[in-house]
Amino acid sequence: MARDSSVDRKEGSALGVSIGTRMLVEPAGMGDRFKTEFIGMLRGQFIIVRIPRIPGLNDYLYVEKKITVRYVHEGNVYGFESEVVWNQQAPFRLLFLRYPTTVEILNLRKCQRVDCYLPVTIGMEEGGQFTEYQGMMLNLSCGGCQLVLDSKQGSMPPVSVDALVSVAFRMFGTNKDVRLEGKAKNINVNKNRMYMGVMYSELPSDVSEGIDNYVSNVAEYLES
Numbered sequence: 001m002a003r004d005s006s007v008d009r010k011e012g013s014a015l016g017v018s019i020g021t022r023m024l025v026e027p028a029g030m031g032d033r034f035k036t037e038f039i040g041m042l043r044g045q046f047i048i049v050r051i052p053r054i055p056g057l058n059d060y061l062y063v064e065k066k067i068t069v070r071y072v073h074e075g076n077v078y079g080f081e082s083e084v085v086w087n088q089q090a091p092f093r094l095l096f097l098r099y100p101t102t103v104e105i106l107n108l109r110k111c112q113r114v115d116c117y118l119p120v121t122i123g124m125e126e127g128g129q130f131t132e133y134q135g136m137m138l139n140l141s142c143g144g145c146q147l148v149l150d151s152k153q154g155s156m157p158p159v160s161v162d163a164l165v166s167v168a169f170r171m172f173g174t175n176k177d178v179r180l181e182g183k184a185k186n187i188n189v190n191k192n193r194m195y196m197g198v199m200y201s202e203l204p205s206d207v208s209e210g211i212d213n214y215v216s217n218v219a220e221y222l223e224s
Contacts, residue, residue, distance in 0.1 A: 016073040023071040027060035051093035113141040123166040144199040151192045
């Protein structure tokens with residue numbers, strides 16, 4: 001079975017973050033924390049966040065000041081200790097923090113999610129007719145999966161959040177074909193592609209066990 005929520009400690013190279021990620025920064029001794037966003041980084045050396053306009057904040061953002069950073073990424077809470085490398089006030093208010101050597105990761109999901117690359121057939125209702133599209137499954141867990149559709153097949157399907165969809169694929173390591181029912185979530189169109197999360201409505205016990213085993217095996221392999 002996939003693991004319950006737990007805290008893992010990994011090297012700083014496991015820093016899962018993308019530009020624009022919201023962060024909570026707590027300078028030591030301040031007794032409070034402030035919200036900011038991730039701007040960029042030079043891996044292994046420093047990360048950059050915005051400095052909000054808060055009266056008195058710069059008193060706690062001097063070079064070598066100890067800092068705690070927390071943020072959420074893909075269902076996990078990340079946290080690490082760092083220190084101020086540089087406080088830039090002009091032309092942009094930017095805070096440079098030393099790249100962490102370790103990062104703590106708290107898994108909030110009911111079960112772990114792993115990446116995959118699996119051909120799927122995605123079905124949905126369109127104007128009273130059932131239409132199918134070919135796509136790929138990018139990741140999955142016992143509760144849902146992320147799919148991608150390529151617009152080269154034609155126009156994008158007019159799917160909306162909470163629309164009913166089906167996902168058909170071949171179960172991992174078997175010749176068994178599976179069709180799951182669920183609801184569309186987190187729809188994002190990026191140029192020629194549509195990314196769509198799907199939350200399962202209900203899983204047959206044998207399919208649930210197969211997904212759990214696959215997720216656990218992949219996770220153990222990646223962490224070994």
